[in-house]
Amino acid sequence: MISGVGFFLLMIIGVPIAFVLGITALLYVYSTGNIAILQSMPSKMFNGLQNFGLVAIPMFILLGEIMNRGGITNRLIEFSKVIFGHLRGGLAYVNVVANMFLASIIGSANAQTAVMSQVVVPSMEKEGYKRDFSTALTAGSSIMGPLIPPSMPFIIYGVTAGVSIGSLFLAGILPGVLFAIGFGxxxxxxxxKENFPQSERVGWNKAVKSTLYVLPALSIPILIMAGITTGAFTATESAAIAAFFALIVGAFFYRELKWQxxxxxxxxxxxxxxxxxxLLATSNIFGWVLNFQRIPQLITDAFLFVADNAIVFLLLVNILLLVVGMFLEGVAALILLTPILLPAAASFGVDPVHLGVIIVINLTLGLLTPPVGTVLFIASAIAQVKIEHLVRRLVPFLAISFAILILIxxxxxxxQWIPGMFNPQ
Known part of the structure; x- marks a missing residue:
């Protein structure tokens, strides 16, 4: 009881979630008087990090940093303008396509929104688009960040659930494309209706030149997926290889990456x-406390009692995740909920890879909704758009996202189609 009250109080006053989890575990030990548990906590924290899959996290973070600093991100955005800029509403399409490209680099909705809000939103406003629409489109399109590989949420889910990270990467591709099509x-x-501007079509010479110039940048996500799908290397190894290749491209091809x-x-x-x-370390001891109290089993029993088939179960899961995503940061919610939902999903025959995609989409949508929507606040702050105006323009994109979520x-x-075609490691 004390630990439960402490958890919610710490969340309310804004304590970082990693400290919330650790302090809650300590409150549980104090309230139960089982001081001997303290001796096991350090080993629990350490053992939870002894997973080869976690090495992919710093590698993919490093990859994103190198590609941003090396000018690769800007090349991908410029290439999108050449291909789609001549259509009516061309820069709006460019926004969506560029978000797809960035998703294959950054893998984070927050980071993606920050980059696009600085680069594309001012360009759209200069061309005559309303700033609130441009910002809403940028924020809404960021949902593709955690879906199109590489993806930090998929890595964390894969490690937590014991699921192939390569399979999760492949499973997110088609849903990511569906979101792009829906927004398009x-x-x-x-x-x-809104009289979007239309640019002149670029000549063939410039289009060919732009395509050739962007090929080294495009080859990096292709290298990652080719290695995973062919079994040449794991998702973790692909991150290291891609980071090295991005270093070469940024330093010697585009010559924007300097030693300093x-x-x-x-x-x-x-x-x-x-x-x-x-966060992963403290979540291990918090999860240990939950298992000690049989919380996952109790929640599984509750799901089994309320839902009598997979259709109802998945509906309840979506509702739960959407609500949790509105109040809890995505990675923390992913770490907390995965061990709880997996046993219940297994009871209804839900594939763990499919469940992982559903969880990630829901929690990413939570980044777009108040009161704790970090993407919402990042876009609002950088683009200088009032939250209430941004939320109003986001409604159509959220409606499209919910429809695609139900479809998936x-x-x-x-x-399951793309992972079924391959046997990723």
Whole structure:
């Protein structure tokens, strides 16, 4: 009881989630008087981090930092402009496509929103788009970040659930494309009504030159997926190889990555990795407390009591995740809920890879909704758009996202087709 009250009080006053989990575990020990448990806590924290799959996290963070600093991100955005800029609402399409490209680099909705809000939103406003629409489109499209590989949430889920990270990467591709198609159709439907601008078509010479110039940048996500699908290397190994290749491209091909940039790149990688790793460590002892109290079993029994088939179960899971995602940071919610939902999902025959995609989509949508929607606040702050205006323009994108979420939930083929074609490690 004391630990439960402490958990919610710490959350309410804004204590970082990693400390909330650790302090709650200590409160449980204090309230039960079982001081002997303290001796096992350090080993529990350490043992939970002894997983080869976790090495992929710093590697993919390093990859994203190198590609951003090396000018690779900007090349991908410029390439999108050349291909789609001539259409009515061309820059809006560019926003969506560029988000797809960035998703294959960054793998984080928050980081992706920060980059696109700084680069694309000002360009769209300069061309005549309303700033609140441009910002809403940027924030909404960021949902593709954790879906199209590489993806930090998929890595964390894979390690927590004991599921192939390669399979999760492949499972997220088609859902990510569906979101891009959905947003693209919406742009097409409103382009004339809102009188979106239309740029001139670039000449063939410039298009060919731009394509050739962007090939080294495009080859990096292709290298990752080719290695995973062919079994040449694991998802973790692909991250290291891609980071090395991005270093070569940024330093020697585009010549924007300098040696003096490396200390800052490595420092940012270390800080981000340390934050995630500490959260994983404290979540291990918190999960241990939950298992000690049989919380996962009790929740599984509750699901089995309320739901009598997989359809109802998945509906309840979506509702639970959407609500939790509104109040709890995505990675923390992923770590907490995965061990709880997996046993119940297994009882209804839900594939763990399919469940992982559903969880990640739901928790990413939580980043777009108040009161704790970090993507919402990042986009609002950088683009200088009031939250209430941004939320209003986000409604159509959220409606499209919910529709696609339901489609993915009840059509497992959308997440299982591509992994079924390969046997990723």
């Amino acid at each position: 159709l919406y742009i097409y439907l409103i382009a004339k 940039h490396l200390p800052q790149i490595l420092l940012r990688t270390i800080i981000t990795t340390s934050t995630v790793t500490f 939930t009840y059509v497992p083929w959308l997440t």
